[in-house]
Amino acid sequence: MSMNCEDVERFAGAYADGELDLERTLALEAHVSTCAACTTRLDEAHAVKHALRAAPYFRAPEALAARVRAAAAAASTDATGMARQANILRVQRNRWRPWLLSAVSLAAAALVFVVVLRERAAVADDATTEAVIEGHVRSLMAGHLVDVASTDRHTVKPWFAGRVDFSPTVVDLVTDGFPLVGGRVDYIDRHTAAALIYKRRDHVINVFVWPQATGSPSHVTRSDVRGYHLISWTRGGMAVWIVSDLALSELEDFGRKLDAAMHD
Ligand SMILES: [Zn+2]
Numbered sequence: 001m002s003m004n005c006e007d008v009e010r011f012a013g014a015y016a017d018g019e020l021d022l023e024r025t026l027a028l029e030a031h032v033s034t035c036a037a038c039t040t041r042l043d044e045a046h047a048v049k050h051a052l053r054a055a056p057y058f059r060a061p062e063a064l065a066a067r068v069r070a071a072a073a074a075a076s077t078d079a080t081g082m083a084r085q086a087n088i089l090r091v092q093r094n095r096w097r098p099w100l101l102s103a104v105s106l107a108a109a110a111l112v113f114v115v116v117l118r119e120r121a122a123v124a125d126d127a128t129t130e131a132v133i134e135g136h137v138r139s140l141m142a143g144h145l146v147d148v149a150s151t152d153r154h155t156v157k158p159w160f161a162g163r164v165d166f167s168p169t170v171v172d173l174v175t176d177g178f179p180l181v182g183g184r185v186d187y188i189d190r191h192t193a194a195a196l197i198y199k200r201r202d203h204v205i206n207v208f209v210w211p212q213a214t215g216s217p218s219h220v221t222r223s224d225v226r227g228y229h230l231i232s233w234t235r236g237g238m239a240v241w242i243v244s245d246l247a248l249s250e251l252e253d254f255g256r257k258l259d260a261a262m263h264d
Pocket of ligand 1: 035037
């Protein structure tokens, strides 16, 4: 899949919201990396997203909210208008000050709340990232890569029955150059995970899958930690984490094909 400027315009909002699937995320980023206009477009989408994010926590009374909107509109007028506004403000300062202060403190409180929420989310992601790497390294230790060794997904999938309380989708990617090696049950960051093991040449790829609350938007994250590449996303109520020391471009290719095959 490749994207042009029109596609980016269409998907910029979803991308900023973390709601694009892996394939579209990669295609969008590939285009944006070579297009200044779309880089600007994406920056704007991010700005809008942050403004909207703050909104639900801004529980101002409607009358106050209306006045804040009016003030914001006034603030965005041209220099002449602003000068005139400043005069009006000066005249009405005493009358305006109380709501201005409460608006500022509400905005500050909203900002703190948003920052706390985002940091909490980041910490959760970091903890999972560490746990995924640990799971990967652990699996590379002698004799611990697979509990069921098979290149046949019709053998691997039923093996999980009774071992995990969900049914992981197991796909065959051998024609794409990523043969299935087997499966394993693992425990990742307080999740009982189905681990699916694929190979690319002599590189091992661990795919960790566990149920994620349904309705959560797909959210693609990527990180590089100590020589390992990680890509994660959620779709169809499942969190998928892939980890390997494979080159990032190859792991992205794998992720794209895995995601597509899992949702055929
Ligand atoms: Zn473009």
